[in-house]
Amino acid sequence: MSAASKLTGEAALKQAEALLSSAGARARLARGRIVVTLEPADLVETAARLRDDEKLSFTYLSFVSGVDYPDRMEAVYILRSLEHQQLLELRVRLDRDRPSLPTVSGIWSTAAWHEREAYDLLGIVFEGHPDLRRILTRGEDGVFPLRKDARPHRVQRDEWSFAGIGAAKRLPGEEDRSERS
Amino acid sequence: MAESRDILMPPAIGRSPDPYADEHRDFHLEEMVLNMGPQHPSTHGVLRLVLHLDGELIVSVDPQLGYLHRGFEKLAENRTYLQFFSMLARLDYLAGFFMEWAYVRAIEDLMQIEPPPRAEYLRVICGELNRIISHHMAIGDYLLNLGAVTPVLWAFRDREDVLDLLEMLTGQRMMYNFARVGGVRYDLPDGFAEQCRRFLKGFPAKIDEYEQLISGNEIFLARSLGMGVITPGQAADFGLSGPNLRATGVAMDLRRHAPYSVYPKLDFDIPVGKNGDSFDRYKCRIEELRQSVRIIEQALDAMPGGPVNMKVPPMLRPPAGEAFCAVETGRGEWSNYLVSDGSLRPHRLKLRDSCFVAISTLPKILPGFKIADVVGITGSLDLIMGAVDR
Secondary structure, X not given: OOHHHOOOHHHHHHHHHXXXXXXXXXXXXXXXXXXXXXXXXXXXXXXXHHHHOOOOOOOEEEEXXXXXXXXXEEEEEEEEEOOOOEEEEEEEEEOOOOOEEEOOOOOOOOHHHHHHHHHHXXXXXXXXXXXXXXXXXXOOOOOOOOOOOOOOHHHHHHOOOHHHOOOOOOOOOOOOHXXXX | OHHHHHHHOOOOOOXXXXXOOHHHOOOOOOOXXXXXXXXXXXXXXXXXXXXXXXXXXXXXXXXXXXOOOOOHHHHHHOOOOOOOHHHHHHOOOOOOHHHHHHHHXXXXXXXXXXXXXXXXXXXXXXXXXXXXXXXXHHHHHHHHHOOOOHHHHHHHHHHHHXXXXXXXXXXXXXXXXXXXXXXXXXXXXXXXXXXXXXXXHHHHXXXXXHHHHHOOOHHHHHHHOOOOOOOHHHHHHOOOOOHHHHOOOOOOXXXXXXXXXXXXXXXXXXXXXXXXXXXXXXXXXXXXXXXXXXXXXXXXXXXXXXXXXXXXXXXXXXXXXXXXXXXXXXXXXXXXXXXXXXOOOEEEEEEEOHHHHHHHOHHHHOOOOEOHHHHHHHHHOOOOHHHHHO
């Protein structure tokens, strides 16, 4: 890991752009890391290229997770290149109603558990996953807790207001949160 | 009738009975499922391992998590940035400052502010003191798992000195609440530097004592050398970090390879192992104790004057965006992925923990070892369930 092997951000971005196959994929630099936006269909191929490319060698997957936006869901992958000290964020845009994308557990073994967690908390289905079970919650009610519209099951049944229990009061200058999602 | 008489016949003289012979086919040999935990004392919390055994040998392992799942990520979405702050040290409750550090760095990254230099040095001092107590527990508890009681008592005795220092600095022994967006809560109290230097002067001799007690012990060597071996390739594939990764020989430390705070200005070595077994993991932690002493000494010497925090709005409202910030804790990479929508509360906060990843390697490294080594190998990985289950 000598200083000579360290790529600059721009050079790494250029190299990453060269690896993207389809027209839908985009790469940019933001806050010191490369952010790549992809379609689900291109994920596995691009991920394998990013790992195997000698100039980038993103061999280390930090985590797989997701974010529930009001209009979409996004799967997020953070990759690290230990050799070249680069950070890369893969973002895959998903349909919020039926979020699914192929697994990358064949590329990084660590993805298997992170994908289980993302499935457990957000309901993202990873196709081809060897063992897609819940991991942190028991999921008896089919609730994916980190979705913005998730409600605790007891509250849902009794039609109590969620705002009075788990969520905090409205703060001055804050919009009404009960309207959201 | 004739058959059953055959079975009752004594074996011929000079021939030992063959347990696999047809006549003994009612003597079943089959895989046994053994449930270990969640209340097992060696699981450092509430980890449950479902072990499939062939006699004494492990065939496969299925770790079950979630017994300490408190929904931190969801709770963060329902609180303001500052309200969530005091919960962070409850994640990895043995070295809570790292969680606070990563969280404030993510917010500072979004808000584009940089804390004053004195605050960065104070964060480094507090962080390295946390690393020392974290490794104290790691080494002491690991040896306790192997049946040695003295090391954990010694570790707790010396850990108390560090906790005293942290109490002086932050007002708390474990749940610090010390980092602030734009700095830290307090400046150094009177007498802290002297007491800290006194501790740092005496501590290396104590590390030597640990080594004299543990490193050459035959029972320890028999139970740690060659146990739970992880190759560098497997470690990268599984995303291991921290001492567990460095024990395999990969010199990766975020303090050096994704530099943050004032670590680039400080001189320290990255200890690496060779074989990636339990012994190397233990040895890496021992060496890191020495490096932490060096770092704190330098930080105390080089610390500039000036303020330790800066004015930030009482209601934080970071601009919309996504921040990713990682710190090197005693256990490896702890990182936050913080999504702000410009409101008073985080839109999403993903907490990434290195012990979660370390547990995911167990199904790979445990099979083939004896059941008595399960506690040894899991202990050498230094797991903390509060951070795993979140």
